[in-house]
Each structure stands twice: as C-alpha cells, then as structure tokens.
C-alpha cells in the first residue's frame with residue numbers, strides 16, 4: 001500500500017502542539033516509518049503541496065486564515081485539528097470577550113490599523129475535520145492513538161468522560177481536598193489527569209464534555225457551606241456565578257460560554 | 268475461631284516476616300498530603316498505618332486494578348494471544364470490615380458464570396489481614412450489616428490494651444502465625460475487642476431509616492422521577508461515586524496497538540454507569556442517555572437488582588461515594604430522602 005503523505009500546518013497559536021509531537025522521540029520515528037512527510041516547518045525546510053493528511057494547529061483569527069484552511073481542506077483527504085486552539089478555540093477565543101477593534105487596540109495600540117483580525121474560532125468551526133486531538137498542548141497518548149487510527153482507517157472520537165475518571169483510576173488526591181477549584185468534573189479526559197497528578201487543579205484545557213453540568217458547578221462553587229471535601233473551597237472562595245463562568249471559559253470561550261447554553265439533564 | 272494476642276512489636280515482626288517473603292499492599296500515608304491515606308504497595312512494614320480513617324480508592328484495587336493489561340496479541344492467521352495473569356502471592360493488610368464485606372460481594376459477583384478469571388486468580392494469590400476501624404461521619408456500616416464483617420479475611424486485628432487481638436479465620440492465617448511469638452487471648456482481651464466494636468457502633472451517626480426489603484420495594488414501585496431529576500440537577504456524571512466504590516465491578520476494555528500496527532495489548536479499566544456513554548450501544552442508541560436515568564440506575568443497581576440476585580445490597584456503607592462526590596450527593600441521605608418521600612405519599616393515599 002502506498003504510504004500516506006502527511007503535513008503539519010500552523011495557525012494562530014504558540015506552536016506548542018507541534019513541539020510536543022516532537023517529544024515522542026524514537027516513537028515518532030517508528031510512527032513516521034508508516035508515512036512520508038510532505039511539509040513540517042518546525043522540523044524541515046521545503047514543503048510540498050501534495051499531501052493526504054493535514055495536521056493543523058492553531059485558531060482562525062484572520063480572513064486570510066479562512067481561505068488557507070479551506071485550501072488545505074480541499075487538498076487533503078484527512079484533516080486533523082491538532083490541539084485545543086484548532087479544536088475548541090482555547091485561549092485565543094478569550095479575545096472574543098472584547099469587540100475586535102478594541103482587542104486590536106489593547107494589543108497593538110497605535111499600530112492597530114495595520115492588522116486585520118476577526119473573532120477567534122477553532123478550525124473545527126470553519127471546515128469539517130476528520131479527527132481531533134485535544135489538549136493545550138496535545139496529549140501525546142492521544143496523538144499516537146489518533147495517528148494509528150488514521151493509518152488503520154479507524155474512526156476516533158475524543159473521550160466524553162471527565163478528567164475525574166482518570167484522576168481516580170490513578171488514585172490521585174482530589175485537589176478539592178486541598179481547597180482548590182478543579183474543572184475536572186466538566187472537562188474531557190484523555191490527558192491521564194496530568195495536572196492533578198502533580199497536585200494542580202485541572203483548568204479545562206481539553207474542552208468541556210458534550211453535556212457538562214455547569215449549573216451543578218455553579219451550585220457547588222457558589223455555595224456557602226458544603227460537605228468536607230468542598231468546605232475549604234466554599235469558605236475561601238465564595239465565588240459568584242460570573243466568577244464561575246470566568247474560570248470555566250479560560251479554554252472554553254468558543255462559542256462564548258454562558259449558563260443558558262448549558263445542556264442539563266433534559267437533553 | 269482461635270484468637271491470639273500480639274504486642275505491637277510482635278505484630279511488626281509478623282509484617283516483617285511476611286514482607287521478607289512477598290509484597291504487601293496496605294494503607295499508608297500519602298506522600299502528597301499528610302493526614303490522607305491510600306492503599307499502595309509498601310516499601311517497608313513501617314509504612315503500614317493501621318489507624319487510618321479511610322481511603323478514597325478501596326482495597327479492591329489489589330485484585331482488580333483500575334488499569335490492567337489482560338493480554339498481548341499479534342495479528343495473523345491464526346492470531347497469537349498471550350494472557351497476562353500473575354500467580355505470585357502477596358499480602359493485603361489493613362482491610363476494614365466494610366471492605367472485607369465488599370471483597371466477599373465481588374467474590375460472589377465475579378463467580379457467576381462466565382466467572383472473572385482475573386479476579387479469581389488474583390484472589391487466590393492473597394493473604395488478607397483485616398483490621399478494625401473507627402468511623403467518620405460518612406460511614407453507615409451498622410445500617411448495612413457490615414460493621415463486624417470478617418469474611419473473607421485470613422487474620423483480623425482489633426486494637427486492645429495489650430496490643431492487638433488477632434482472630435484466625437483460615438488455615439492460611441494460622442500458617443502465617445506459626446513461627447510468630449504470641450500469647451493466647453484471655454477473657455479480658457476478648458472483652459476489650461468487643462468494647463472497641465461497641466464504641467465504634469456508638470460513633471456512627473449516619474443511619475438508614477429503612478430496611479433493605481422495604482427500600483427495594485420503593486424502588487420497584489417507581490414513580491420517583493422528580494426526585495431523581497432533582498438529584499441529577501446537581502450531579503456532574505463524573506463517575507467518582509463508582510470509581511471509589513468497593514462493590515462496583517464494571518469495566519471497559521480497549522486495544523492498544525504498538526507502532527508496528529500488527530501487535531498490541533488489550534487493557535481493561537474501571538468504568539462507571541454514571542458516565543454518559545456507559546449504556547451506549549450500536550447505532551448510538553443510549554438506553555440511559557439522560558443524567559437522571561443514570562442517577563436512578565446507581566440506586567436501583569445496588570439496592571434492587573443486585574439485592575434480588577445476591578440477597579444483599581451491593582453497598583457496604585463505607586461512605587466513599589459520598590466523601591468523593593464534589594457535588595455533595597450523599598448515598599445515605601438519598602436513601603433516607605426516598606424513604607421519607609414514599610412514606611409521605613403513602614400517608615396521603
């Protein structure tokens with residue numbers, strides 16, 4: 001069978017996902033044995049516009065980005081959104097809280113007129129993608145799994161289970177026990193709870209579940225008294241509903257996060 | 268049943284002797300948070316903490332690890348399979364009565380054909396040493412008849428004035444004690460131990476206001492949807508109530524190819540009926556797609572279906588699910604709430 005030709009492309013982002021992929025080290029070489037690399041700016045010079053699989057990281061933030069991603073979509077048989085910028089908008093979508101003009105002024109001041117910008121959106125909002133790899137940066141386990149699915153022609157659905165599942169399977173201490181606020185219960189797993197592994201809360205970088213119970217989060221996090229595991233949180237933080245939304249939208253502001261859009265049990 | 272008395276030093280000798288021969292899992296202090304304990308493989312007998320309160324993850328993980336490799340495979344005609352089943356002995360120490368009852372419950376559930384080879388093989392490897400506890404505000408073992416459970420332990424330890432009362436429950440347990448210095452138990456030692464149990468029962472503040480059969484009937488009668496929905500409004504469907512439960516036995520399986528794409532491993536992991544895709548079947552049909560249906564299922568499963576099948580609820584009253592639930596959904600409270608609601612309904616009828 002002819003080897004698939006793969007390419008990597010970047011849009012608005014820190015390019016950390018591509019860099020992470022390189023950290024697969026020897027395993028990456030083993031995986032690349034099955035393919036030919038047509039374009040990958042971070043590791044090689046020269047690029048070909050003949051490719052079958054396009055790994056695209058970053059968000060769409062300019063009109064020109066739209067044309068470029070549409071072009072890639074037309075060329076490639078398989079398009080993969082690589083990482084949370086490309087899949088769910090990630091931090092980039094935070095700028096959508098301001099009018100675009102205002103956001104440009106905040107960042108570029110007087111030079112703002114030289115830049116073109118549109119509200120940030122993930123690649124998935126502009127073209128259909130065949131596979132998604134989530135995470136800021138991507139989970140390498142998931143990248144590998146997706147890569148193998150592409151090679152063997154299998155579908156891959158991002159897990160629709162919360163981080164808590166992996167946290168518990170690893171017997172990590174729930175950070176709520178230490179009075180921290182964790183987004184694990186509403187965030188898609190697949191990172192093997194890497195943050196809670198180090199005693200840090202989950203900030204939600206892999207995106208919200210299909211049906212995150214944000215109302216439950218608001219009830220819990222705004223309460224003034226709860227059971228043992230949560231009491232420190234209730235006492236120290238006493239969040240308002242707006243502050244809850246603030247916390248939850250860090251990676252998840254596309255589309256803009258509101259309580260009304262939440263699906264609760266009646267879906 | 269025979270009972271001996273071991274001083275703290277003698278008990279330590281027992282653990283040292285055992286650990287010289289085989290690995291031991293037991294409760295130890297968490298390195299990341301003092302004052303919290305978890306079951307783990309011990310590096311030395313000194314790490315074992317028998318006065319621990321409780322653990323987030325139950326000791327069932329010794330027999331049914333949260334993530335395990337079942338077999339490796341190689342594609343081909345015919346495909347090659349190599350099962351990965353351990354047979355080296357180990358000790359599981361410091362298991363509280365409720366968790367002993369849970370291991371017994373899983374022995375029964377996993378023995379129903381087709382029996383779970385992995386669970387049974389791991390169970391045969393282990394010497395189980397139980398130990399008595401003092402409850403916290405989440406425990407309700409006295410309502411679940413598990414406060415004084417002993418089966419299936421080999422030895423059971425209760426703190427007494429002279430050190431530890433060590434009950435011998437099996438021949439394996441007797442064997443383990445063979446060359447250990449010990450004293451025969453006197454009347455006073457036995458009384459000390461009963462005193463401990465009394466004290467423990469008195470400390471338990473959480474109680475169920477209904478018996479198992481009556482509660483099963485309430486669930487059977489149905490009509491509780493508004494209550495399930497009200498609980499579901501607060502529930503994240505995060506699954507922590509299942510992944511911390513000593514009697515939950517559901518798992519998921521998946522394959523992982525290596526980079527050759529021709530060989531790999533099959534893994535199994537703890538699953539949870541609270542997760543949205545637990546009951547998803549072909550064609551994306553989901554017979555418990557709504558959150559309240561999943562909430563309802565947990566109580567039905569533990570207090571109705573399995574109660575009817577095994578003549579005992581699949582809940583030991585350990586309180587782990589309530590402790591772990593970040594949304595403050597409490598197992599015992601919900602049972603009492605349902606009992607009260609149905610009582611009210613009946614008095615109106």
Ligand code: SF4
Nearest residue numbers: 164167174175182184
């Ligand atoms: S630390 Fe976070 S992810 Fe882990 S169990 Fe607690 S809430 Fe869930």
Ligand code: SF4
Nearest residue numbers: 191195202203205206
């Ligand atoms: S634990 Fe949360 S923030 Fe950390 S990598 Fe996983 S999804 Fe991202």
Ligand code: SF4
Nearest residue numbers: 502503505506508592
């Ligand atoms: S632990 Fe609590 S929030 Fe999570 S699924 Fe169970 S009941 Fe719902």
Ligand code: SF4
Nearest residue numbers: 515516517539540568
């Ligand atoms: S059905 Fe749910 S409650 Fe029952 S054993 Fe499975 S996970 Fe546990």
Ligand code: SF4
Nearest residue numbers: 512582583585586588
């Ligand atoms: S349902 Fe809750 S209280 Fe009952 S055995 Fe499971 S974790 Fe313990």
